[in-house]
Structure formats: structure tokens, C-alpha cells
Amino acid sequence: MEFKGEIQVEAPREAVYEKIRDARFFVSCIEGVRDLEEVDATHYTAVMESKVAYIKITFGVAVELVREDAPALIEAKIEGRPLKLAGRLSATSITRLEEVEGGTKIGYETDLSLTGKLGSLGRPALTAKAKEMEKQFAARLQEAFGQGEVGA
Amino acid sequence: MMPFEFAEPTTLTEAVELLDADDPTVRPLGGGTALMLMMKSGLFTPSVLVSLQKVEDNYREVCAGTGGSLSAGALAPLRALELSDAAPAVVRRTMKTLSNVRVRNVATIGGCLAHGDPHMDLPPVMTALGASVTTVGPGGTRTINVEDLYEGYYETVLASNELIAILEVPATAGVRAAYKKVTTRAADDWPALGVAVALTGEGLNVAEARVVVSAATEKPTRMKAAEELLMGADVTDDLLKQAGDAAVDEADLITDPQGSAAYKRELLRVTVGRAVRSALEVEAG
DSSP: OEEEEEEEESSOHHHHHHHHHOHHHHHHTSTTEEEEEEEETTEEEEEEEEEETTEEEEEEEEEEEEEEETTTEEEEEEEEEESSSSOEEEEEEEEEEEEETTEEEEEEEEEEEEEHHIIIIIHHHHHHHHHHHHHHHHHHHHHHHOSEEEEO | OOOOEEEOOSSHHHHHHHSOTTOTTEEEESSOTTHHHHHHHTSOOOSEEEEOTTSOGGGGOEEEOGGGOEEEETTSBHHHHHHOTTSOHHHHHHHHTSSOHHHHHHOBHHHHHHSOOTTOSHHHHHHHTTOEEEEEETTEEEEEEGGGSEEETTEESOOTTOEEEEEEEOOOTTOEEEEEEEOSSOTTSOOSEEEEEEEESSTTBOSEEEEEEESSBSSOEEOHHHHHHHTTSBOOHHHHHHHHHHHHHHOOBOOBTTBOHHHHHHHHHHHHHHHHHHHHHSOOO
């Protein structure tokens, strides 16, 4: 599954980069993420809950920042295991920042794969949820930096 | 598996009282064919299961209504629909292809409609036939068209403490209907695509049309653009191709273990026409 989109915010690129590089701010933009812990400067763990109808899937996730090119790019690798379900979540997320007139364009790409029972039973429901989470993520980023444009 | 409570009310009203509007882990259990799989896999962990197996027997009956309509209790097994002379022919044909007879003997009509998995065969067929359900909740009863029952994947408009009690299918005299599904792994597997079609009209002429797509979308969805093309027209190969293309443009297709969205797009493009052709080949009713 691939999710990509872009948002334009009215803030300088360096300021946007600093904010996005702050893991606590970043996860605050993602619905259902809690218990963030910093292992070291590039490794984090957290718990993510995703709820679809009456089904709630809780993941323990580990995040590694694998590439940083300040203030233009951050690439993160995410590995997650559901707490009560066999399977695994793997994702690569790339955030690109580009200077544009009046602010910064934030482009994001996430490539997500689900395996095991999680993939066969949970994938369609999680896909539907992921689209909703993506919209919320974009809206929360927008809110944090002020008004701008959102595109997919 | 985590322990949970198991309740066995003897009336539907009592079952409603045992459910909790604010706690989705309290779930009703009909035949259990879908929910048990979710529990075994760990996808769903209930705190309380409210079994509906001991509620009033009238919710297990499938019978002819007035003027050729069908009335079916939500706890009737799918097998009862398959064997009922009162059920529209398209429903009986569809049931024969739904999973296997062991599942159809146990799975209930209400569960099949309320589960909200878009791969289910009954919702698209009932949507095409203009069926409705009567539900029971703490505030009394209400009627919901099956077409309006679904909000998304596993998501329905039903409250957590609201149960489907009766399924009503209007008279199908003069309606020619078909359901085509494509299973990509085994014949009795979940479909990658389901297309239900109900038509009125004479010969190759279509007066009214309902075209419903399921399994490839997050919920059973009417293809309004395809229906518009068909209504008032004589069916030709060219028209069916246009209807298939219109459905592809309209449907928001999903990728799942049964097939990618790109694959389902091509399936849909041809299956709409095949379903319409099948409907035209059967007798009305």
C-alpha cells in the first residue's frame, strides 16, 4: 500500500524541518499513537492503536530514522507487531521539504506492507483506516503550521 | 484467547438490553461463522458475546409476504433462503455459491447483513432487489434499506445495541436479476468481485436497472452511472462495454488478498456486462 500527498504551509523550511524532526510533534499528528519512547537519537518505540468499527488492533512499533538530509528530507523505517494477532507491519516513510513562495511544501510518501493474519484479515480494514489517518495527519500538520494547501 | 462472558437471552428485546451502545466489545453472536474466525485469529477480542440462538423461533422463519414479497427472520440460516420457494430465484442461486453448505447451515441472514464485510454475497443482491431490514434497539424498531446499511469496511449504520430482526424483500414479479462473482483462489473462497444486477423491461430493453458492486469496494455500492446508461436503452455489446467502463470510473476499488485494485478494475469492466447478460437470460421473479 502506498500513500502519498503534499501539503503547503506558511513557514520557512528550516523551521518546518525542526518541527517534523521532533518525534513528539510528529507522532502528535498521527491518530492513535501513544507511549512514545526515545531509545537514542534515531530510534524510537511507541504503541499505535487502530480502530475500525468494533475491531481494535494494537501494535508495538519501532521507528528508525535511516536518512536525514536537513532541511530537505527525512526517511524513516517502521516495524510493527500487533499485540494479539500474528503478523507484521513494515513501512518506509519519506518526508520531503521544498521551499516555495510564501512557505514550504511538505511531500510525504509511505509504503506500507502487512503480513500474516494481519495482512489477510486486517489489511482491507486497515487500508480504509489508513486513508482516514492520512487525511487527519495532513490536517494536523496544516493546523500546526497555519493554513495552506493540501493535495494527494 | 482472552476469557469473555457468554449470554444466552431468550428474547430479542432481552438481547438488545444486554448489548452496550458504548462498548463495541460486547457483540451479538448469530451463527458465529465470521465472528469466530476473527476471534480465533486475534482480530477481535470480545468482553461479552450475546448469543441469539435461544431467542424467539419466529426470527428463524422464512416465508412469503403479501403480494409476492419475502419476509425472513434474521436468525434464519442462509440455507433456509436457499431452500425457500418464497425466495427470489436470484437469491436461491446466489446461496448455492456462497461458501459451502456447512457454513450456510449455520450462518444467519442477520449476521450476514450486519457483519459489514464487503465480500459477503447477500448484501449486494439484497441492495439490487431493493430489500430492507427492520431493526430492534432500545428506542424501538426502525426500517433501513439494505442499500443504506453500510458506511464502510465492517461499518454499518447499526448502533452497537441494535439488532436486525427481519429482512423484507419486495415482490420481484417482472424483475430479472443475476449475481456474478469472481473468486480468484477457490470456488468457495471470498470473492474478488461481486456484481448484482436487477432489471425490469421487456426483451433486450431495460426500463429500470440496479447495478451493485461488492467485494472490490469498501461497501456494496450502486453504480449509478452504469444504471443511467442502461435505463431506457436496448442492450447491445457496445452499451454493456460503456456500462462496464462507467462502473470502473465510478467505483472506488480496494486491494485485498483476493486481488489488486488494478486487477479488480479489469474484472469489473467485463463483469458488469456479463451480469446484465445473465439477468436478461433468466426468467423474471
